[in-house]
Amino acid sequence: MHILFLVPYTPTLIRTRPYNLVRGLARRGHAVTLATLWENEMERAALVQLEREGIRVLSARLTKPRAFWNMLRALPTAIPLQATYCYQPQLVKRLLDEFQVSGFKFDVVHIEHLRGARYALQSPISNLQSPIVWDSVDCISHLFEQAARYSRSPFGRIVTRLELPRTRRYEAYLVNQFDRVLVTSPVDKRALENLVAVSGQRLGLSVAEGSAISRQPSAVVGRRSSVEVLPNGVDLDYFTPPTAPRDPATIVFTGKMSYHANVTAALHLINDIMPRVWSVRPNVRVNIVGHNPPHQLRNTQHVSRNTHHALRNTPHASRITITGSVPDLRPYLQRATLAVAPILYGAGIQNKVLEAMACATPVIASPQAVSALQVVDGEHLLLSRDAESFAHQILRLLDDTSLRERLGKAGRTFVEANHDWGKIVERLEEIYRNTINHTT
Secondary structure, eight states, rough: OEEEEEEESSOSSSSSSHHHHHHHHHHOOEEEEEEEEEHHHHHHHHHHHHHHEEEEEEEEEEHHHHHHHHHHHHHTTTSSSHHHHTOOOHHHHHHHHHHHHHHOOOEEEEEETTTTTHTTTSTTTSSSSSOEEEESSSSSHHHHHHHHHOOOOHHHHHHHHHHHHHHHHHHHHHHHHSSEEESHHOOOOOHHHHHHHHHOOOOOOOOGGGGOOOOOOOOTTOOGGGEOOOOOOOOOTTTTOOOSSOOOOEEEEETTSSHHHHHHHHHHHIIHHHHHTTTTTTEEEEEEEEEEOHHHHHHHHGGGGOOOGGGGEEEEEGGGEEEOOSSSSHHHHHHHHEEEEOSOOOSOOOOHHHHHTTTTTEEEGGGGTTTTSSSBBTTBBBEEEEEHHHHHHHHHHHOOHHHHHHOOOOOHHHHHHOHHHHHHHHHHHHHHHHHHHHOO
């Protein structure tokens, strides 16, 4: 197939879904044209590497001033800031030039995320006679609803108050604008379908707001079957069990630390869970590994030393490490005694859980962290619903070598059976073919 794959941010190891989908499709012999944006030289270099793998790349730079201007223009409109943040006219021009010169014809167009949807709703993509698959990934309004209740990030709460009402309306509208809609989990599928059912109306968009609709999809308005689940996977050749012994009494929590749900989870771990653990085992170390940790999180390295009297003579650096960006996540997962995912709210599949399991690292998670996974408590991982039970499970796992080994092996087996990117790409091919057959 000839596939146009538009994602409004550079596919990288951190943005694992588009990264593995485009590479997997290309490796299976499809002609993939990737239209995307880059923000820095590291992302630009990542695109060069994708080109070396046989993927045609059309790209443009998205600067912070451009993104800020996009959001400023959206403030007085009914359009969510998310929907305009990544809009770059230069990418539209690149697409238009390519279509006019080469007369590109695609069997299917794949658009990722709420941030990318705008590109599909206007020329030149809207003029293509190709079925469009919108990969929503997550239901953003479902995420915002949870953030309104649980977020400990001031930014998360502010964004929620501003964005939730219009994101609900906009997502309900988008579901009916494409030939197929994808999400990562059954939870997000139900959330999107409920938005359509509750909305019962179209969101009016004006030309002045920059999102005039010129394309009428073949999907029936309100047709719930148009939303399908395509789960996330894990690169099983990249994330592997360790060959060296693990570090003793070391806990790891991973994720993009500029993301408000991860900030909330990290603060919950440090402030609510670990004091209970340290009161019994003050030597336990915690590694918080992820890009762009905010001051609110970095400051916990200083205040946490006084959380319990047993810690007063314990060196601070031996207890909490906030790494920021790291070149390779695997050593932290492979050296850790165990991984935790104390997520209080979120959407979609938590890649942090899949990656830890792929490294045979035993996992303790909240129910919210695994709501999209078909895991069994006590078989594939351990579940904990509050700070006290979380601390109990951490202490239990630290003391039980055989349990750690059993859970680690079972976790690896689970992801091999259910979240291999190769099988997920095959499923995406099937979705493309069904969509093409339905629209021709």
